[in-house]
Amino acid sequence: MRSPFTNTTRSSPNHLSVVKAGRLFLTVASLGVLSSCLTACRIRPPSSGSPSVLLFEGSGTSPNDVAAIETLLDENHIRYATANSARLNGMSPSQLRTYRLLIVPGGNFEQIGNGLTSGTTANVRNAVGGGLNYLGICAGAFFAGASPYNGLNLTSGVGFSFYAIEAQGIHKAAVDIAVAGSPALAHYWEDGPQLTGWGAVVAKYPDGTPAIVEGSFGDGWVILSGIHPEAPESWRRGMNFTTPASVATVYAGTVIRAALNRTRLEHY
Numbered sequence: 001m002r003s004p005f006t007n008t009t010r011s012s013p014n015h016l017s018v019v020k021a022g023r024l025f026l027t028v029a030s031l032g033v034l035s036s037c038l039t040a041c042r043i044r045p046p047s048s049g050s051p052s053v054l055l056f057e058g059s060g061t062s063p064n065d066v067a068a069i070e071t072l073l074d075e076n077h078i079r080y081a082t083a084n085s086a087r088l089n090g091m092s093p094s095q096l097r098t099y100r101l102l103i104v105p106g107g108n109f110e111q112i113g114n115g116l117t118s119g120t121t122a123n124v125r126n127a128v129g130g131g132l133n134y135l136g137i138c139a140g141a142f143f144a145g146a147s148p149y150n151g152l153n154l155t156s157g158v159g160f161s162f163y164a165i166e167a168q169g170i171h172k173a174a175v176d177i178a179v180a181g182s183p184a185l186a187h188y189w190e191d192g193p194q195l196t197g198w199g200a201v202v203a204k205y206p207d208g209t210p211a212i213v214e215g216s217f218g219d220g221w222v223i224l225s226g227i228h229p230e231a232p233e234s235w236r237r238g239m240n241f242t243t244p245a246s247v248a249t250v251y252a253g254t255v256i257r258a259a260l261n262r263t264r265l266e267h268y
Contacts, residue, residue: 051081052260054099058085060111060139061104068230069105069137069256076253078260085115088124096127101260104140106190106228112143113150125152129218135259138192141224145198154217160193163226164207174239177211177227178204181266185251186243187211188231195224200267203227212255214265221262223255 053073057066066082073080081099083091096102102124104112113121128134134154136144144152146159165173172190179185180202194205199213199222214223228235229252233245241248258265 049079050098051079052100053078053080054096054102055080055082056084056088056102056104056112056140057082058088058112059115060109060113061107062139064235065105065107065137065228065230068228068232068235069103071232072230072249072253072256076256078256089117089120091120091123093123093127093130096124097130097132099132101133101135101256102128103135103256103259104137104143106138106140106192109139109142109147109151110149112139113147116150118150121150121152125154125217128152128154128220128222131219133221133259133262134217134223135256136222136224137230138190138226138228141195141226142193144222144224145193154220154222155198158197160195160197160226163189163192163194163205163209163211165189166191172239174236174241175211175227176206176242178206179212179251180268185229185248186241187227187229187248188235188239188241189227192226192228195226199224200264202265202267204268212265214258214267221259223259223265225255229255 055066055069055073057063070080134144142151142160145155146153146157151159172188174186175189176184177187194209194211195213196209199215201210201212202214203210203212205211205226211227212223212225214221216222229248231245231248236245255265257263
């Protein structure tokens with residue numbers, strides 16, 4: 001996804017330095033390990049117990065979208081951890097499966113894939129096949145397909161192209177989305193894919209191409225979204241929406257819970 005918010009980067013915690021004689025080497029080494037851990041993986045409340053969601057915030061992801069998803073997880077009382085590219089590169093399939101759901105947000109899918117090793121994408125693919133659920137939003141949906149940029153290929157060789165208005169030079173818009181079994185909703189779209197060729201169609205763009213799809217990969221449950229139902233009000237400036245952001249984000253919470261709990265959304 002090529003977009004204004006993909007080029008910003010999340011800053012890392014400041015490294016501390018200690019200069020006391022005799023303790024310098026040991027202290028700096030210890031702080032280096034601690035800093036690496038804090039930068040690589042953060043566990044966020046709001047509740048006790050092990051986190052059920054792993055939210056990817058590594059290379060290529062949009063910090064603004066990571067923050068929007070964190071807000072939704074907090075509001076839905078879903079405990080989660082975050083992982084950057086280095087952390088994900090170091091995780092085995094069994095470590096990944098200690099979580100119930102991996103969320104890959106919007107951003108730049110080329111950078112997301114290229115920021116991970118081929119072994120990592122194989123490990124994620126194996127973990128999903130072994131029962132880890134996956135939610136890919138915009139760039140995360142592109143990455144889930146047969147992307148040439150080190151994609152996960154959870155889609156049996158199906159790759160995705162941009163929704164048609166991108167070819168008209170439009171890169172973000174309010175788009176009316178038809179939702180199976182529900183009233184249409186206006187959602188924020190920014191250089192997202194249309195998801196033809198894989199899964200059951202949960203929601204459609206105005207031209208009839210799939211905007212949200214769901215399906216299985218091995219023992220894992222996969223939901224892919226070409227739109228941003230999680231988009232807060234601040235993203236909507238300068239555009240006209242027929243659906244309030246509060247209504248759209250409620251639907252985003254429904255999608256997240258469906259991915260987490262392996263719940264089939266109504267589909268066409």
